[in-house]
Amino acid sequence: MSRQFTLADASSVYAFAETGTALGLKVQDALGVIDKALDDYGLDHVALSFNGGKDCTVLIHLLAASFLRRLPSPSPTSSSSSSSPPRIQCVYVRCDAPFPQVETFVDVCEERYHLQLEAVEGDMKHALKQYLDHKEPKIEAVLVGTRRGDPHGALLGAFNKTDGDWPEFMRVHPILDWTYGEIWEFLRSPSMRLGEGPQEWCELYDEGYTSLGSTHNTFPNPLLANGSSWRPAWELTDPSQERAGSAPQEALEDASVSVTRTVLKTVFVFVLVTVSVNVKQEASVMPPRS
Numbered sequence: 001m002s003r004q005f006t007l008a009d010a011s012s013v014y015a016f017a018e019t020g021t022a023l024g025l026k027v028q029d030a031l032g033v034i035d036k037a038l039d040d041y042g043l044d045h046v047a048l049s050f051n052g053g054k055d056c057t058v059l060i061h062l063l064a065a066s067f068l069r070r071l072p073s074p075s076p077t078s079s080s081s082s083s084s085p086p087r088i089q090c091v092y093v094r095c096d097a098p099f100p101q102v103e104t105f106v107d108v109c110e111e112r113y114h115l116q117l118e119a120v121e122g123d124m125k126h127a128l129k130q131y132l133d134h135k136e137p138k139i140e141a142v143l144v145g146t147r148r149g150d151p152h153g154a155l156l157g158a159f160n161k162t163d164g165d166w167p168e169f170m171r172v173h174p175i176l177d178w179t180y181g182e183i184w185e186f187l188r189s190p191s192m193r194l195g196e197g198p199q200e201w202c203e204l205y206d207e208g209y210t211s212l213g214s215t216h217n218t219f220p221n222p223l224l225a226n227g228s229s230w231r232p233a234w235e236l237t238d239p240s241q242e243r244a245g246s247a248p249q250e251a252l253e254d255a256s257v258s259v260t261r262t263v264l265k266t267v268f269v270f271v272l273v274t275v276s277v278n279v280k281q282e283a284s285v286m287p288p289r290s
Contacts, residue, residue: 003195005064005113013065016191023185027062030174033158034066037141037172043067045140046172047089049128050109050117052102053212054183054233055145057109057201059175061192063088063143064113087116089139093127094119097215105202112194129167141170147183148176149239180239188234205233211243221245 017028037046048063050056067088092106110117120127132139146153153176160171175183186192192199204212208220208230221244224231236242 003112003197005061005068005194007068009061009193009195010065010068012191012193013062014069016189023182023189026175026178026182027186029177030059030062031066033172033174034063034143035070037143037159037170038066038070041141041170043070043086044089044137046143047091047131047135047139047141048115048143049145050090050092050106050115051095051145051212052092052106052109052202053145054187054201054205055147055175055178057199058178058183058186059143059145060088060090060109060113060115061186061194061199062174087114089135090115090117091128091131091142092117092119093124094121095214099202099204099212099215099218101204102202102212105200108200125166128169132167132169139169141172143172143174145175146173147178147180149180149242180236180242184234207232209233209245210236210241211246213246217247219245219247 013027014031017024017031048056048060050060071086090110106117106119109115118131120131122130128142146156148154148156153173156171156173156176158173158176160173162169162171178186187199187201190198194200202212208224209218210221210224210233212218220230221233221236221241223238223241223244224233224236
């Protein structure tokens, strides 16, 4: 069974955008932002920042639809190799200690969505600089799956130029105003197909995870606990608790400090006890003063 993203899948996305539903209008707006980015910068100068998460999975499906729809139709006499579409430029910023399931899903998407994917390690700023510095043709715009409720998302627009000491490019946010529920409504819609099967997502979302990060600080959402198992991510009823399974960096640092203090206290007590015992032993064998 073929699972490659096809022109029929792209047509389904654009047909969904014309349904007039609330989600259909969100899809229409997102496609408009993507189409503008591709029109303004060109196919060769736009890249996708993809990390295997649910938001990026929506975004890659929308981008593939826009990308494929604007390619010229292959000639009936062209060979399969010459009619192969160009790959979508994509950067995967690998976090510290990623989940194996995420790594596998990223590899699957690379093949199914025809990505020219490069994995880069490090924090977002330096990883993107490393990626952009060597790209030819130059990447001028990067699509990001940020939503309004994400950290630093409240004041963003559809297009924002980087500033400060960030590498220079246009940040593009097609799904900025999507809600948590709309993300899952789109991913689980019967209208959204991927080749000869349904659209897919990282399997961790089936196991209670609602937001993905490092294995060091990401856990199933406690609100989805179901005895000894977990309900899937789309059953979360309070979207404000999307990151309830993520340990904040401050909490991790506090825990680290607490453990360090406990260890130091234990060592200190051990040293005191050892010194005390040695002193008593020396006193017991010391000859009396004359």
